[in-house]
Amino acid sequence: MTSPIPNLPSLQQLPEWKRFADAAEAASVRTNDLRILDAAGINVDITGQVASEELEAAGQALLEARQFGQLRSTLLSGGIANLTEDRAAWHTVLRAPAPIADVAAERQRMNEFVRQADSERRWRNIIHIGIGGSDWGVRLAINAFGYAGAWRHVRFAANIDGHAMQGALAGLDARETLVVLASKSFTTAETLQNGQRAREWLAAAGLENPGEHMAAITARPDLAAAWGIPQAHIFKLWDWVGGRFSLWSSVSLTTALAVSSDVVAGMQAGAAAMDNHFAQAPFAQNAPIQMAMAGVANRSVLGYGSLNIAPYDFRLAHLVPYLQQLDMESLGKSVDIAGNPVGVPTGPVVWGMPGTDAQHTFFQWLHQGSDGAPVDFIVCQQADHSWPDHHTSLLANCLAQREALLNGKTFDEAQQESLHAGADAQHAPWLAKHRVHAGGRPSSLVVLPKLSPYTLGALLALYEHKVFVQSVVWGINPFDQWGVEYGKVLAKGIVQELAGARPGPDEGQRHDASTRHWIEEFRKS
Structure with missing residues (x-):
């Protein structure tokens, strides 16, 4: 390895981090303060994320303290961005026009x-x-x-x-x-x-x-x-x-x-447009940066352990596992680039499925569960089929679920609802307790004008850059995956043992009792 070992200050030692964390705890979801960003033809509505002027200023100061500008330039120019493997992470050049x-x-x-x-x-x-x-x-x-x-x-x-x-x-x-x-x-x-x-x-x-x-x-x-x-x-x-x-x-x-090759070219063009937005848009209008800082606040300060992806488009069914790998393989780290514990929760669990199927699967937990999770709603403003009533229903469901998460339902509202539904005065307060929605649960709404190769490419690059910004804040390398590699190494030895080879004394002792037991059992099969 030729790259010097970085001397990165611990995140928790930075006064800029304390300022950001304090501002995130004090901030709230301001549902009447519309915040919509235009990024490479995609609208990113972050109105549903906690916000304040103090949080905005603290986020920008934190990125400056983490030398974000320099690291972004290194990434986009093909410099050594993957320090633990001493190489670039220059995927942006793969979709460059020239x-x-x-x-x-x-x-x-x-x-x-x-x-x-x-x-x-x-x-x-x-x-x-x-x-x-x-x-x-x-x-x-x-x-x-x-x-x-x-x-x-x-x-x-x-x-x-x-x-x-x-x-x-x-x-x-x-x-x-x-x-x-x-x-x-x-x-x-x-x-x-x-x-x-x-x-x-x-x-x-x-x-x-x-x-x-x-x-x-x-x-x-x-x-x-x-x-x-x-x-x-x-x-x-x-x-x-x-x-x-x-x-x-x-x-x-x-x-x-x-x-068709046109689809591939269109996706590359959309991703390249998002690369330009990421490189040039100022902090307050930069969609990957804003989504990333909201995610850092949700995960590391407000304590949300996961991020739900809710694409309201049947054609994007595979977007969830794609983003699971992108996010969790990149940010599933607890040690910073200097080799020290990060000290705060990092990458969330990413999960989900397309709406409206999701509404009949786990949205109950999102609305009234004890933990909840931030949600990224993704929807296309226009459909490509010929049944407009279907698309109207799809859009309505997406907006309604997000509104319910944002605004919730108070006890008084739930009680009046129960009374109007025919409950008597004695039962209405009891029923109301079961119908209360806490509200204030964070979300983003990503709106594609329609699903095209260009917009899908831009969407994927949006999430790539979001993940990179979060890695800069947490101080981790998002481009290696040593956790995956370790399991592969162990599997090679176990394959040989299952095939009949006896482990050496050190290897046999390395296995725990359960693993040793099942190796022996599976060898009998």
């Missing part, structure tokens, strides 16, 4: 590959094999823009569970199928094991050269070539592209084949 030469060349290669396949009407079926960042973004984009069907049929296999691969292969004609392997390292266990099953399936179908029916996106083209994948089918990643930010690269080959 990127560096390597990126432009790979973009052109991918588009030409898709154009040729389309012109030949080749590969009616695509099996996309990847996991995490090599999977969720592709699922999201295809579900968003191919939900009504496309001439190519796409299946996904991410999980190591053999049922996932079995289901992906079932009923397909191998001669009309392309298998896409997306793995930055080309050593990802799940991807290679599933890929091996796909290669065997292609060979069993009588194909002389199964590699001709495979493509790879990886930072190790040599390993992909060793698998027999032709060089023309191998697309380059770079070590400075984190998996959860790789959607903007040739990982979207499957997206381009399924719903």
Whole structure:
């Protein structure tokens, strides 16, 4: 490692942090003080977050104390932003209108590959094999823009569970199928094991050269070539592209084949527009910054342990797991970049599902549960179907649920409601206690004019930059994931033990009693 070990002051030692925390505790949700930000064509309504002039000033001072401006410049210019791995996190260059030469060349290669396949009407079926960042973004984009069907049929296999691969292969004609392997390292266990099953399936179908029916996106083209994948089918990643930010690269080959290269280009353009907003908009009008500071106040000061994502659009069903990985893999850290405990709660649990299904699943807990959670409502002002009454109902439900969380219902209001519903004077006060809504529960409303590749790209970049700003405040590195890596290392040893190998004395003692027991039990299966 060549980067010097940073000497970062502890967050709690900063007077700017105490000022911010005190201001957040004293602030309130000001429902009559409209705060709507315009960011790359998206409206971000943060009226439902706690606010005050003191909190606004304290947030700006805190970011200055954390050298936010310098760190943002490092990120956007391709400097060493990922200190623990001594490399850049330059995913923004992947969607730049005029990127560096390597990126432009790979973009052109991918588009030409898709154009040729389309012109030949080749590969009616695509099996996309990847996991995490090599999977969720592709699922999201295809579900968003191919939900009504496309001439190519796409299946996904991410999980190591053999049922996932079995289901992906079932009923397909191998001669009309392309298998896409997306793995930055080309050593990802799940991807290679599933890929091996796909290669065997292609060979069993009588194909002389199964590699001709495979493509790879990886930072190790040599390993992909060793698998027999032709060089023309191998697309380059770079070590400075984190998996959860790789959607903007040739990982979207499957997206381009399924719903067109224009969709990929549109998403890149929307994300680039959000990059410009993030780089140039002043603090008070900068949507990623404002969402981030609201999130820091909610998590680290006000004590909310989670963040609910409520996309009121059926096509955005995969947005929740996409944002779960982005947020929780980036911010699931408790040690700052200097190696010291952060000292305050960091990244929240991110969860949710599309409305209105969510209203019949967990909104009861959001409204009247003891803890509650901030909610990001996401909705499209215009629909793309021909049933306006459906969309009117969808918009009404989104606004109503948010209003209920913001304003609540007082005891007096609940009592009058009970009386009007026919309760007698004795029972009305009792019923009213069950109908009270506390209100004042924070939320944001993100409004897309309509769902297009451009607006989806801008939306995803909005959340990327929000996560980065929060990492700056907490002083953590959002670009590594050592917690994930540790489990992978342990799994390699256990795989060998389950296959019959006996652990060495140190390894056997390392296992806890329960793990030792189940290794022995599973070996008998």
